[in-house]
Amino acid sequence: MSADHHHHTHGDLPQLPQGRRLTLMLLVPAVLLTVLGMVLLWPRDTPQAAEGADGPVTVTGQVMSVDPVDCPPVPRGDAPAEKCGSVRVRLADGAQVTTQIPTGPGAPEVAAGDDIVMLAVNDETGTVSYAISDHQRSNQLWLLGAAFALAVIAFGRWRGVTALAGLAVTFAILLYFIVPAILDGRSPVLVAVVGAAAIMLIVLYLTHGLSITTTIAVAGTLASLAITAILAAVATAGVHLTGVADETSNFLTITQGDVNMRGLLLAGIVIGSLGVLDDVTVTQSATVAELALANPAYGFRRLYNAATRIGRAHIASVINTIVLAYAGASLPLMLLFAAGNTPMSELLTSQLIAQELVRSAVGTIGLVAAVPITTALAAFLAVRRRPATPAAPAAAPVREGRRRRPVEDPWAAFVDRDN
Incomplete structure (x- = not known):
């Protein structure tokens, strides 16, 4: 296998004499600034739950039997009970307790053999009462996670392994730095x-390797993240969003008053945009590399125009993906508003909906900006660092009677369009 083919299969720009130097020039300052920022913002006084605090204690157990009975009659005008009866549960320590069948909106439906979570509450007399709160899902989630990991590794092989490692790094930074630092009062x-x-x-470097293509994607992602953060700050201030729009954010302001809720909204926009930004920038950088390899005669303009057309198609599909993702997550809210008589103008300008509109609009603008930035940088480097074209080998003599009809490139018309 030739060296050129090796580079081509990995989607990197071939034979870049200063590629490693350029990678280090961008990577070293970015790493130093990131490490410095993490040291300065590292949480030191994260609020901890007080030991022995009042409140229900969580215990686990297994349902032994469910004994439903007919519900007693209720006074006229009152809502009848949905389910009545008792549940016998064996706790993790071997003790057996009896509690009521859970009722109410969203109450878990239990059957014999189910592993459940219960709340143990002490009353004033010291008597412990139990109430079923939820199902245990650890085993099912572990099985689903194992199936997910096996599917990724089976298809992606070594790339799948690095992708899973990158996912673990993402969760680690979220759980051990971002969330505790915000709770510690740092700027979200x-x-x-x-x-x-x-x-x-x-x-990016773990998944795609230490290459010039990845470095270009990193540069494009950094620039687009900066644009997204600035636009998010301007948009949230201009639309007068407070960041308190639902019960979760409302509860957070009560329990954690030091958290800047508008800043938390901006942080969510930045982190949410990153997941799609790296996909777009890596795709554009690799696209330019492939085009430069397949068409060595292409200059900056042709490389940029051809890769941008691919980027437009990618952005169009990503925008639809973002809208559908937000619509799917907000489907109960949309049904609630649709069932009421709220005018559409009032609905769209409410803080909860306006917050999602700002989130999706700012994220989309950041994605749109990522395409020309990354494509231009990749095309510029591909042209500046292209190796000298080797001399063409002498053409073999053509035998009479064996002339072949020239093969026309069916994509030529599309590639040369708009150039």
């Missing part, structure tokens, strides 16, 4: 930017 925007930069630097 700064924490999100530094955390996103750390995730991007580790995951």
Whole structure:
């Protein structure tokens, strides 16, 4: 296998004499700034739950039997009970207790053999009462996670392994840096930017390798993240969003008053954009590399135009993906508003909906900006660092009677369009 074919299969720009130097020139300052930011913003006084605090204690157990009975009559006008009866449960320590069948909206449906989670509450007399709160799902989730990992590794092989390692790094930074630092009172925007930069630097190079193509994607992602953060700050201030739009954010303001809720909204926009940004920038950088390999005579303009056309198609599909993702997550809310008589103008301008509109609009603008930035940088480097074209080998003599009809490239018309 030739060296050129080896580079081509990995989607990298071939024979770049200064590619390693350029990678280090961008990578070293970015890593140093990211490490410095993480050291300065690292959480030191993260709020911890007090031991022995009042409240229900969680215990686990297994349902032994369910004994339903007819519900007693209720006074006229009151809503009848949905389910009545008792559940016998064997706790993890071997003790057996009896509790009521859970009722109400979203109550878990239990059957014999189910592993469940219960709340143990002490009353004033010291008597412990139990209530079923949820199912245990650890075994099922472990099986699903194992199936997910096997599918990724079976298809991606070594790339699948590195992708899973990158996913582990992402969760580690989220759980051990970003979330605790925000709870510690650090600026959510700064924490999100530094955390996103750390995730991007580790995951991109771990997944795609230390190459000039990855370096170009890193540069495009950093520039697009900066644009997204600035636009998010301007948009949230201009639309007068407070970041408190639902019960979860409302509860957070009560329990963690030091958290800047508008900053938390900005942090969510930055982190949410990163997941799609790296996909777009890596695709554009690799696209330019492939085009430069397949068409060595292409200059900057042709490389840029051809790769941008691919980027437009990619962005169009990504925008639809973003909208569908937000619509799917907000489907209960959309049904609630649709069932009421709220005017559409009032619905769209409410803080909860306006917050999602700003999130999707700013994220999309950041994605759109990523395409020309990454494509231009990749095309510029591909042209500047292209190796000298080797001399063409002497043509073999053509035997009479064996002339072949020239093969026309069916994509030529599409590639040369708009050039």
